Amino acid sequence: MRIDIITVLPELLKSPFEASILKRAIEKKLVEVHFHNLRKYSIGNYKQVDDYQFGGGAGMVLMIEPIDKCISELKKEREYDEIIYMTPDGNTLNQGISNEISLKKNIIILCGHYKGVDQRVRDLFITREISIGDYVLSGGELAAAVFCDSIIRLLPGVLNDETSALTDTFQDNLLAPPVYTRPSDYKGHKVPEVLLSGDFPKIEKWREEQAMERTRQRRPDLLK
The missing domain is CATH 1.10.1270.20 (tRNA(m1g37)methyltransferase, domain 2)
Incomplete structure (x- = not known):
């Protein structure tokens, strides 16, 4: 399985993948996890990835152009089964969703930030929207880490006792x-x-x- 994560804060995301079960899964080559800094695809000398809302209102919005550039570059290399957006108003994550996504080969996870992303990103690129609960975080990075943990642990060979995941709560x-x-x-x-x-x-x-x-x-x- 390959997971590509698009984020403005890759440093916030990396630590969960450098310890415990997730680290072992990567070292055993059971999963590949790649972080893509959205600022690499930014606009202008100021590396802009966000802007004010049309119509006014508090909070910045991630722009469509950098996200389009990043997703398009990734899709040149391989086909993706899902492009997932972590957002509080998505479908609430449950064990069934984790089971389903763990069977995929390649997925992209887009982490929201600020007031979210330009709606056209959701309309044009996103195949599934996922929330980890009815509350708001500063960004989608921690939610993405939770989601990744929930699917990676289900991959064959990740847990020492492969029957353990089958007896988890909610299975x-x-x-x-x-x-x-x-x-x-x-x-x-x-x-x-x-x-x-x-x-x-x-x-x-x-x-x-x-x-x-x-x-x-x-x-x-x-x-x-």
């Missing part, structure tokens, strides 16, 4: 059941006996029941 529209580790008795707080029994069919049944009950209590909307 089957249920919250994950409680988990425990050593010691089995900590200051009188004991691990449920069934988990120590070695009876795996009984353990799986317990986990299913716990997942259902936890979902019913915390996220009943998922059961509708």
